Amino acid sequence: GEDVEQSLFLSVREGDxxxxxxxxxxxxxxxxxxxKQEPGAGLQLLTYIFSNMDMKQDQRLTVLLNKKDKxxxxxxxxxQTGDSAIYFCAERYLRTGAxxxxxxxxxxxxxxP
Amino acid sequence: xAGVTQSPTHLIKTRGQQVTLRCSPISGHKSVSWYQQVLGxxxxxxxxxxxxxxxxxxxxxxxxxxxxxxxYSSELNVNALLLGDSALYLCASSLDLMxxxxxxxxxxxxRLTVL
Numbered sequence: 001g002e003d004v005e006q007s008l009f010l011s012v013r014e015g016d017x018x019x020x021x022x023x024x025x026x027x028x029x030x031x032x033x034x035x036k037q038e039p040g041a042g043l044q045l046l047t048y049i050f051s052n053m054d055m056k057q058d059q060r061l062t063v064l065l066n067k068k069d070k071x072x073x074x075x076x077x078x079x080q081t082g083d084s085a086i087y088f089c090a091e092r093y094l095r096t097g098a099x100x101x102x103x104x105x106x107x108x109x110x111x112x113p
Numbered sequence: 114x115a116g117v118t119q120s121p122t123h124l125i126k127t128r129g130q131q132v133t134l135r136c137s138p139i140s141g142h143k144s145v146s147w148y149q150q151v152l153g154x155x156x157x158x159x160x161x162x163x164x165x166x167x168x169x170x171x172x173x174x175x176x177x178x179x180x181x182x183x184x185y186s187s188e189l190n191v192n193a194l195l196l197g198d199s200a201l202y203l204c205a206s207s208l209d210l211m212x213x214x215x216x217x218x219x220x221x222x223x224r225l226t227v228l
Contacts, residue, residue, distance in 0.1 A: 100171070
């Protein structure tokens, strides 16, 4: 179970909330991550959640984890034009090694001024 | 403190050539992982190194190899380059093998174009 799925595109208006969704397949995942990638750049770690947590909040970011449905979401409050980027969900589970992350294909967030 | 640094940032090679990419982890981090990101896709795991030993390998051919040095920096080598090796190669750094803090930081990547 190494499939991480995300929708490809999301458009929101500046000031609205964005919700980016992700589903994963392996119930033994330990950590789940959200990374941000701007054009031509590397991956910026936004936040991560341990699998025994349901929610994590960090300033404008809220992560929700539903282990039963293997569903992860990232909510960005008061979305700004600088939030336009590709957002990757990734899962890590112990049986494949400590830092072996499986990434989704990414969701391209476009913020309309 | 400097983040994960990678070099070169961009390079162009021709089919059949060999390439070496370099990575310096965050100071104090002992584990380095390499990922390949093909355009339009998410990164895919290639290798993880910890304390100079390979601790994990993804589904990549033997043309791909890596090593880690005593100062924890790392090199990724790709031999007999194919057009399909064109990608952004990302290096990731973490404190230890188990990554108990959960944090895994990436560099800006080396963009390889194979002609």
